[in-house]
Each structure stands twice: as C-alpha cells, then as structure tokens.
Amino acid sequence: MTEHLPNAMTDDPAAICDLVGQVMKAARREGIEPDEITEEVGSVFGVIFDAMQHREGSRGEGDESDKAADFAVDLLAGRLVREAGITHQEAEELIKQIGTDWDCLRREAHFLKGRH
Template identity: 60%
Template sequence: MSTRGINFFDKWMAEHLPDATTDDPAAINDLTDQAMEAAEREGIEVREIYEEVGSVFESIAEAMRHRDGSLPEADLVAVDLLAGRLADEATISREQARDLIGRFGTDWEKLLNEAHFLKELEGRRGQE
C-alpha cells in the first residue's frame, strides 16, 4: 500500500481535472496518461497508485462524472447507512450524523469521537 501514491493522485486530480464533466473515453485516457507521466516525474512508481485505486482510468472517469460534487448513488446509500448507524450508536440525529460524515469523512473512530463530543457539548448548553 502506498499513501504517497494515493496522496499524489488525489492532489493531481484536484489540481488538473477540468471543471467540466465529461464521459469522453479519449479525454479521460489523455488525463490518465498525464497523471501517470506526472507521477513518474515526481519519482512515484505507477504501481503505487494502482495499488490504491485499481483503475486510474475508472477513478478519473468517476471523478469527472461527479465534478458537480454529487456522490455516486452507491455512495449515497453507504453514507445513509453509516449515518443511521452513527445516529443510533451515539444517540444523535441522522442529520447531525450526515453533517459529521460530510465534515470528517467515514473513519468510524473519528466519527464516534466527534459525535460524543457533539452530544457532550449539547448537554453543556442544555445545563446553562
């Protein structure tokens, strides 16, 4: 596994993907080639990226399909399930759970810590 590889790839996509959405395979293939060439120039072996994302082409295609900030349908379902679990376990609302996921990602321990902190903060406000 290569944290260096995925960090490079995430940063590269944020800096180099066009703002427009596209599903043109030729354009996505060109972007894939550009990303791999940039990785090599940075001394990052292509395999370090492939170990993390599987298909670079598919990762770029998925990012391009969701340039507007939307999540793929499968991701929306996963976030909803995670929000429900977090809301139940930490006894917070689903809306609060979704907000925490949006702010802190999907790391379960981090989410639980933040949810418990939120609940404690609300308890303190209620005592005032």
C-alpha cells in the first residue's frame, strides 16, 4: 500500500476520502466489490489513515491507532455538518452506513437535510 500513497503525510479527512475513492474505483476495475473489501479490513478509511500515519511500517498501539481513526472520522463528520447542514449525530450515522466516499456522503446528507 505504501507504494501508492502520496508523498505528503496528511490527516486531512477529505484527502483520505479521495484516496478511499481511488482504492474503491481500482478495486471495481479489478472485479472486487466494495463489500468484499470492508468484510476483510473493516474501514478502508481507517486503514489508509493508519497507513498515512505509520508510513515507515511501524504501527502504533491499537488503541492509539483507533483513537486517531476515530478522530479523523469525527473531523469528517464535522466537515459534513458544516457543508450539508445536518447534525453531527446524523453525519456520524451516514459515515457508518455509507463509508467515507465524500461524494456519496454529501449527496446523502443533502437528501437527508431535504427531508427535515
């Protein structure tokens, strides 16, 4: 994976979402369904976030990595709240249901807001 990561270190949720989108598109081209990936690794966002933070191959303690991934998801939810005008709880629920594909999240958030 590290061969395909950008050279810059980032914890920007939007940048990581872009990488997640690229991973999912590449997987689809190879005939791999997104459900297969999430069954195997859980959160693709979390895996990429962790890889960006531990580029040299050293992986932090599980608790610290989990906290960092949770923090990144919280940042992503905050961005969704600001841009779509939904509640933080709604944003977190969308991320749980949909994943971290920014275009899908934004579309669903705007749909959700329209139902209020």
